[in-house]
Amino acid sequence: MKDMVLFCGDNNIANPASINVAAAAAATSTGEVVEVEKDADADASASASATAHETANGGVSGAEAAMTSAAAVNQSRMSRNTTRQAGVYISTSTMSKKGYPPAAKAQLSEEEEFFQYQLAKLCSSDSLSIEGLRRLIERHGLKPNDIFIGKSFLAACYNERVTEEIIQCLLEYFPAAGSFTAHGGKIPLHVACLNKNLTLNIVQLLIAADPKSVRSVDSNGRFPLHSLCTNRRLDEKASMEILKFLIEKHPEAVRHADNGGYLPIHHGGSARSPDFCRVLIEAYPGSDRINNERGEYGSLPFHWACAINTVATVEYLYKLYPEAIHHTTSNGGY
Numbered sequence: 001m002k003d004m005v006l007f008c009g010d011n012n013i014a015n016p017a018s019i020n021v022a023a024a025a026a027a028t029s030t031g032e033v034v035e036v037e038k039d040a041d042a043d044a045s046a047s048a049s050a051t052a053h054e055t056a057n058g059g060v061s062g063a064e065a066a067m068t069s070a071a072a073v074n075q076s077r078m079s080r081n082t083t084r085q086a087g088v089y090i091s092t093s094t095m096s097k098k099g100y101p102p103a104a105k106a107q108l109s110e111e112e113e114f115f116q117y118q119l120a121k122l123c124s125s126d127s128l129s130i131e132g133l134r135r136l137i138e139r140h141g142l143k144p145n146d147i148f149i150g151k152s153f154l155a156a157c158y159n160e161r162v163t164e165e166i167i168q169c170l171l172e173y174f175p176a177a178g179s180f181t182a183h184g185g186k187i188p189l190h191v192a193c194l195n196k197n198l199t200l201n202i203v204q205l206l207i208a209a210d211p212k213s214v215r216s217v218d219s220n221g222r223f224p225l226h227s228l229c230t231n232r233r234l235d236e237k238a239s240m241e242i243l244k245f246l247i248e249k250h251p252e253a254v255r256h257a258d259n260g261g262y263l264p265i266h267h268g269g270s271a272r273s274p275d276f277c278r279v280l281i282e283a284y285p286g287s288d289r290i291n292n293e294r295g296e297y298g299s300l301p302f303h304w305a306c307a308i309n310t311v312a313t314v315e316y317l318y319k320l321y322p323e324a325i326h327h328t329t330s331n332g333g334y
Contacts, residue, residue, distance in 0.1 A: 112147050115140045124155040130165040137173055144173050150180030157192040157206070164201045171209050178209025185218035193224045193242075196233035200241045207249065214249045221259035223250065229267035229280070236273055243276060247283050254284040261294030263287055269301030270308050274316035277301070281320070288320050291327070298330030 108116075118136055122128055153170055156162050171178050181187055189206045192198055207214050217223055225246045228239065247254060257263050265280045265287045281288050292298050302317040302324035318324060328334055 108147065111140065115142070116147065116149065116152070119149055120152045120155065123152040123159060125159075126161065128156065128159050128161040128166065130163060130169060133166055133169055137169075142173060145175065147174070148176055148180075149174045150177050151182070153177035153180055154182055154186070154188055154191050157188045158195055160195060160197050162192075162195065162197065162202070164199060164205065167202055167205050171205065175209065178206065179213070184220070185216075187213050187216050187218075187224075189213040189216070189224040190218055190222070190227050193227035194231050196231070196235075198231075198234055198242065199238055200245060203242050203245060214246060215253075217256075219259075221257070223253040223256060223264075225250070225253040225264050226256075226258055226262075226267055229264045229276075230271050232271035236275070239272065239276060240279065243279055247279070251283065254280055254287070257292070257294070261292040261298070263290060263292075263301075265290075265301045266292060266299075266304055269313065269317060270304035272309075272313070274313050277313060277316060288317055289324075293330075295330070300324050300327055302327075303329055303333075 115136070122132060122136060149170070153174065156166060156170060178188060182191075187210065189203070189210070192202060192206055214224060225243075228234075228242060228246060231239065234242075254264050263284070265277060265284065268277050268280050269288075277288075288301055291300055300317075300321075302314070302321065305313045305317050325334070
């Protein structure tokens with residue numbers, strides 16, 4: 001499966017000249033790339049150092065340097081061909097806590113280990129289908145709860161070929177997978193909310209399998225709602241249905257700032273439509289005027305819309321709060 005592109009291009013981008021640097025910076029500050037290998041940023045270190053050197057010598061402003069460094073780091077992350085799905089890398093070092101305990105894993109037969117390998121490959125491939133999944137399970141004669149397949153389930157949740165039937169089938173045979181927690185605190189609902197083909201029914205299935213998932217916060221301090229707000233690839237109709245459902249299930253999520261200080265409306269302002277943002281603001285009146293004081297690029301939702309979203313969203317947020325045009329970021333930018 002192709003690596004996820006966090007902030008896709010748009011033919012109606014508000015500020016086309018800033019799209020590459022601003023999008024990468026937003027991916028670092030508000031996007032969904034999460035825990036990866038400890039050395040994931042190594043390839044960007046030279047670029048970041050060069051940027052810092054240039055800043056020290058007056059070559060670029062502090063704001064430009066920060067954005068450029070973020071772009072270099074994020075580009076390094078996005079270009080790595082790892083086994084992570086939706087920016088989630090599940091480290092084998094965490095398996096004793098998050099997946100199979102080492103002792104239990106040692107008890108697997110060769111056939112069961114081979115099944116795990118085949119399932120992981122299928123769930124992350126472009127050939128994922130309900131027919132292929134059922135054939136694989138039946139061929140190995142598995143019964144519900146025979147083995148644990150948390151990582152494969154996460155891969156399926158992000159796979160663009162996933163369907164409600166596939167999720168139902170996996171949960172039928174491997175119910176524990178519904179409450180699996182990956183490295184970085186990601187759960188299936190977090191990952192599914194990044195899928196461009198997500199449906200309301202899939203969300204409902206995942207919450208039914210793990211009712212607490214809608215209130216689960218990952219290591220970045222984000223609820224599944226935050227993940228949904230960054231998903232610009234999702235169809236507008238589906239995204240609106242899911243947005244309203246998630247807010248209904250956990251209304252407090254719209255008021256929750258992640259570790260970077262960003263509310264769902266900050267994420268939504270960077271990636272979603274005016275109608276989507278309207279629902280968020282109606283659920284949290286005045287949130288369009290909340291400046292992120294904690295973030296590296298302290299800013300209003302309007303700033304993110306100007307940087308990497310469409311003109312329509314920029315105009316919507318501007319009409320709500322015209323004074324935003326005079327509001328500077330923590331780096332002194334407009």
